[in-house]
Amino acid sequence: MAKLIYTMGEVATELGENASAIRYWSNYFEKFIRPQRNAKGNRLYHADDVETLKQIQYLLKNQGLTLEGAKQRLTEDRRSVDKRVKAIGVLKEIREQLVQVRKAL
Numbered sequence: 001m002a003k004l005i006y007t008m009g010e011v012a013t014e015l016g017e018n019a020s021a022i023r024y025w026s027n028y029f030e031k032f033i034r035p036q037r038n039a040k041g042n043r044l045y046h047a048d049d050v051e052t053l054k055q056i057q058y059l060l061k062n063q064g065l066t067l068e069g070a071k072q073r074l075t076e077d078r079r080s081v082d083k084r085v086k087a088i089g090v091l092k093e094i095r096e097q098l099v100q101v102r103k104a105l
Contacts, residue, residue, distance in 0.1 A: 005036070006045045014050065015057055025056050028067055032074055051082070058085045
């Protein structure tokens with residue numbers, strides 16, 4: 001069962017990014033990412049926010065877009081970005097399974 005709420009550290013670990021990058025993206029893309037805050041003021045992310053952060057990471061790191069370009073792309077054509085990010089995730093899982101099979105042989 002997937003978690004409902006993720007901490008900043010968990011999101012950073014899952015994406016392989018620094019917590020400061022996640023924090024910056026959360027502030028810059030506030031239209032798309034709306035983390036909740038706990039009593040201490042720490043950010044808590046829902047699964048939808050984590051998916052959006054994966055899309056942002058894809059646009060910035062893989063596509064080489066600027067922050068403004070990524071924001072524009074999410075505004076205009078978010079569905080195709082989502083499909084590509086999910087496809088890459090599935091391919092990474094398949095690759096990981098193949099590596100495990102190779103080690104078992």
